[in-house]
Amino acid sequence: MHYTGINHLAMATGDMDGTIRFWRDLLGLRLVAGLGRPGYRHYFFEISPTDMIAFFEWDGVEPIPEKDHGVPVRGPYAFDHVAIGVRDRNDLFEIKDKLEAADVWVSEVIDHGFIFSVYAFDPNGIAIEFSCPVPGVDVRAHPAMVDKRPSAVTLEGADPVPGTWPTVTRPTPLSERRIYPGEGREILAEEE
Template identity: 80%
Template sequence: MRYTGINHLAMATADMDATIRFWRDLLGLRLVAGLGRPGYRHYFLEISPTDMLAFFEWPSVEPIAPKDHGVPVKGPFAFDHLSIGVRDRNDLWDVKDRLEAAGFWVSEVIDHGFIFSVYSFDPNNIAIEFSCPVPGVDISSHPIMADRHPSATAQEGAEPQPGHWPAPTPTPPVERRIYPGEGRELVLVEDE
């Protein structure tokens, strides 16, 4: 398998217009697709050529309670924050300046050793981080485990370890079917 990135992260908003204004108009993500019908919208914003951020508009959804990035919680929980990569420190400062000019809280630039980051929240209180690489540091090429007490599985190393899951049985080509779903209207041309 070859992964290409995050195709899209899907989140929810009750106010698609405020969400578009923030992500498209303030932060510069292109609005590349929109699906909709009464009571339903699903819009996609382009982060990079292979990565998108998507929002469902659900009229009854409420913004989540603000929660500081990375602070542990108790009870059911699935998502802490979204980090979007930017090219370099100049882009990071541009994001910080734009957020501050628009009246959004934004942290100072934080040096994590391998990335520089700023933190903020979107209009839905989704915790967001913007990060750029520290010049000369490449943990992708040179993985580092700095945890003094790593889990047993982490001690096995960076590369996928075989033998822990059953081997898949490939689906024969004659049985490979793709079923229609939401979004086909983006590419289908209807007869007029």
């Protein structure tokens, strides 16, 4: 398998226009696809050549309460924040300046040792982090584990461990591979 990045993260909004103003007009992400019908919209913003963030607009969706990034919670919980990478600290300060000029709360630049980050919230209450690499530090090339109490599974290392899941014994033959129609095929009709 060859992963190319996050195709898209799918969020929810009750105000697509406000979401477009923030993500497209303030942050500068291109609006590259939009699906819709009464009571439903699904719009996609380009983060990079391989990554997007998308929003469903449904009636009745309200902004979530702002929760500080990375602060522990109890009970059912699945999502903390979106972290978007930028090239360097110049881009990071440009984002910080844009958010401050728009009167959107944004943190100071934080040095995490391997990345520099700023934190903010979008109009839907979604916690966002913008990060750039610290020059000379690359945890992808040189993984680092400084957890003082790592689990036994963690101590197995950075690379996938073969044999922990069942192996595929019957790959889907080419003759049986089917792709079924779903939402969004109308975009193809628009391009023709």
